Amino acid sequence: MTVAVEPVLDTYDEVKKLLRWQFPGTGVLLMTASMYELRGEPFDAERFLALADAVKEKGTWFSPLKQSFRFSLAANLLTSTEEPEQALAEVVRLYEALRRYKFKQGTATYVTAMLLHKQADRDTPLEEHAERTQALYRGMKEKHPFLTGETDYPLAAMLEMRGGELEPLIERIEYFYKGMAERRLQKSNELQMMSHLLSLDDRHDDTEVLANAAAQLEHWKKAKLRLKPVHYPSLAMLALAVGADDVTAEIKAAEAALKKHKGLRWEQDWPLVHAVQLTIHDWLKDEEALRATLYTTIETVQEAQQTAMMAAVTAGVVVGGNSG
Template identity: 35%
Template sequence: MFSYLRQTIRFTVAAWLDTRFDNPKEVFHQYSDLYDRMIEKGFKRNNFTYIAALALLQQKNDEGDHDAAIQRSLTIYGRMKGEHPFITSKDDYPLAVILSQQEGEVDDLIERMETFYRQLSKNRFWNGNNLQFLSQMLSLDTEHDSSLLIERTFGVFDELKRASMKPKTMHYPDVGILALVEGSRKSVDEVRVIRDKLNKQKKYRWHKDLNYKLAVQLVVSEALSEHAVAEAGLFTSMEVIMQAQQTAIMAGSIGAVAAADGGGA
């Protein structure tokens, strides 16, 4: 009765299983077992572990390989916490799992992530969990040089400011998502149009930060279906990132939305 799957995350899990597997009901039992194994190995029970389990489920591994992947994920998470002990939390689980699926030594993966963090923190971006999340996201793209990805990130940041959508720290992951799909002026303008429409809706007008994130995700979701990022192996990773963001959004806003609806009754 206390399962996190009794909360709103069940919709995310159900949609994910239904759209990716021919036998979602059967796969759900595999998914549930995988989650339990992650808990046994050291992950904590929460919504973000369920999202991380979705990322692991995509891997076509046998039981032994999954155990190795879980341990590698925990190792990477531990290294993240070692670098940033005060800002690393359970919402970093999904990115730790995705990073664990990359080839290479853990030290090299962490160093690449820290390179992004250091460079971005020197100019325009504030230190903190959101910058760490952005750095983790950028490090997933191993097809491009870090300097190019940083340049793209600054470019997206400037385009958002031009469109009167200057990102707050909570929007850093949105900047990263757009940078990974090479967000252009057209993409940013599409985000602004959708955000403005949401801001005018009665049930959304008091949640402008949420509308900002939703607008970015709608634009990026459409771009992912045709973008070359899918060929680079980032398609699933990007979807996991957006699911993790949606989980955070739900956790932070569902109570406020319910309160607003009740107040208008």
């Protein structure tokens, strides 16, 4: 299987040219381009700019909506909703409601609001979703007080929306966290994110899920792919999508093709992250139901990773996670 990277690179070039005076960063540019590719939507520059401007108008002075996040949010709504302007208004309404339920101000709460808009059961009151998400978040924080932060909101919301008791879910997350930490992955927020993602697998028992993740780690190491905390969620995505199968040859080829592009040549982490996403996209072409589920998961990981990367750059760190 050869992963085609040219379509996403073509869109990347279009977006980069369009935003050349905005300086959103490589992560946002690649994220925006890949959303169109993953959903098979053509890039419409006029609609994209119009919605990005509408997003900006919704934000207060220090709001993430005034910053580069507006571009990835606009791309997300344009490629995943039939009425993106109405969806934007609803996301802002849900964000303001979540703030009343003690969610912190920032990008992660907007991502959570977007997930609730697209996935939440409309018969369940928002209050219940908010309370369950906060309860799950608090459970995570009790296990890892120095790791858990607002970037964990989106996956907490995604997990709670699947229903069921929260305490067994918290223990399941911890089982995966400890299992992968024993395999010498760095204890970090990214490892916690990995364990959250593995908990989305409801097709296999816990031991098989962990075995699939461990297999992906071994494939990754044997292929001598760069392994940093920012890549841990990618290992989880592979375990979710392909089980224990080895697709690292395809990933390496896709990463190499991405890094041949002059705008990505010196990027250390984003090309590999997106090579995994594109490989999964190709792998699942004939798995319609599974693919639909994974697309939403991929979006969440993209948003969460982008939030973490932006925070790391602000702190003067290229990539990484807190340990604890």
